[in-house]
Amino acid sequence: DQQVKQNSPSLSVQxxxxxxxxxxxxNSMFDYFLWYKKYPAEGPTFLISISSIKDKNExxxxxxxxxxxAKHLSLHIVPSQPGDSAVYFCAASGTYSGGGADxxxxxxxxxxIIQP
Amino acid sequence: DSGVTQTPKHLITATGQRVTLRCSPRSGxxxxxxxxxxxxxxxxxxxxxxxxxxxxxxNILERFSAQQFPDLHSELxxxxxxxxxxxxxxxxxSVLPNTEAFFGQGTRLTVV
Numbered sequence: 001d002q003q004v005k006q007n008s009p010s011l012s013v014q015x016x017x018x019x020x021x022x023x024x025x026x027n028s029m030f031d032y033f034l035w036y037k038k039y040p041a042e043g044p045t046f047l048i049s050i051s052s053i054k055d056k057n058e059x060x061x062x063x064x065x066x067x068x069x070a071k072h073l074s075l076h077i078v079p080s081q082p083g084d085s086a087v088y089f090c091a092a093s094g095t096y097s098g099g100g101a102d103x104x105x106x107x108x109x110x111x112x113i114i115q116p
Numbered sequence: 117d118s119g120v121t122q123t124p125k126h127l128i129t130a131t132g133q134r135v136t137l138r139c140s141p142r143s144g145x146x147x148x149x150x151x152x153x154x155x156x157x158x159x160x161x162x163x164x165x166x167x168x169x170x171x172x173x174x175n176i177l178e179r180f181s182a183q184q185f186p187d188l189h190s191e192l193x194x195x196x197x198x199x200x201x202x203x204x205x206x207x208x209x210s211v212l213p214n215t216e217a218f219f220g221q222g223t224r225l226t227v228v
Contacts, residue, residue, distance in 0.1 A: 004158075034216065043118060043206055043219030044159070089158065103149045103161035103174055104217065 003027045004092050006107035014115050019077040021110050023090030026071065030092040034104065035064060035075045038087045047088075048075070077112075085114045119143065120220035122207050128226045134195040137223045141188055141209030147171070148190040149217055150182055153204040165190055166213055197227045 005024045013019045021035075031052040036044035050057040050064045050073070057064050063076045077084055091104040119142035129135055141148050150162040152175075161174035165184035176182075179197075184190045194201060204224050208217035 032215075036219075041221070043120070043208075043221045045118065046216045046218060049216060091159075103151070103164045103172055104159075105161065106151075106159040108158035 001026070002107075003030075004090055004105050004107040006088075006090055006110050008110050009108070010111040010113065012113045012115055013080050015082060016079045019075075019080045019084065019112055019114070021075040021077075021088050021090075021112065023073050023075075023107055024071060025073075025092050027092070027094070027105070028071070029094040030105070031094045032092065033064070033066060033073050034091045034093075035062075036089040036091060036106075037084075038089060038109070044089055080112075080114045082114050082116065085112060087111050118218040118220060120207060120209050120218050122205075122220035122223050124223060125221065126224050126226075128228060129197060131197055131199060131227055133197050133227075134193065135197065135225065137192040137194070137205050137207075137225075139190045139192070139207030139209075139220060141190070141207075142218055145209035145211055145218070146188065147210045147213050147217075148184055148188070149208040149210075150176075150190070150192050151206040151208065151219075153206065153222075154200075155203075159206065162192070164213065171213060194225070199227050201225065202227045 034049040035047040038044040087109040090107040121140040146167045151159040162176040164172040182192045204222045206222045208219045210217040
């Protein structure tokens with residue numbers, strides 16, 4: 001059962017417009033969320049994160065919004081640039097009962113294509 | 117460059133064999149994670165080490181094992197390899213567990 005879901009395998013956006021990537025999660029124990037960007041033949045690169053005590057975090061052109069009641073987060077990229085074309089992974093983590101920590105749980109990714 | 121080094125970059129081996137993948141974390145990072153990315157799959161968490169101790173286990177097969185050494189580098193051992201083990205194996209490291217993890221470029225394993 002996928003605990004982190006990215007329902008759009010791909011998204012095409014015109015250069016200069018806003019890109020919105022969505023992510024849903026099912027595990028209410030998740031309390032920290034991250035977005036990673038991945039180019040072909042490279043490892044994922046950390047982009048931005050948000051803790052469950054916040055509902056918004058901004059870093060330059062990138063903003064992540066968290067809606068805890070809906071168990072939904074989104075990544076907004078404004079304005080979109082050609083270099084933003086990549087696969088974007090949503091990831092979540094949390095501290096589970098017993099004090100043990102887990103690695104990140106990733107979604108399957110969304111391939112963002114920025115068209116000139 | 118993330119600062120996480122994985123070797124080798126590519127590995128081709130036959131079914132039934134055993135291989136070892138190596139990871140050097142970023143300087144100062146105590147936590148190391150291993151992930152597997154199969155075709156059409158997201159990254160699947162395998163195992164995590166923190167300062168030499170196993171901290172969490174994910175979907176790691178019994179044929180796979182890992183360790184983190186005193187110098188903090190880590191090795192992932194895959195044995196009795198099957199065709200389905202062909203995948204990209206990523207190592208990541210972070211200062212603390214479950215904070216921003218930085219990924220290496222991965223080792224592409226092909227089992228023939």
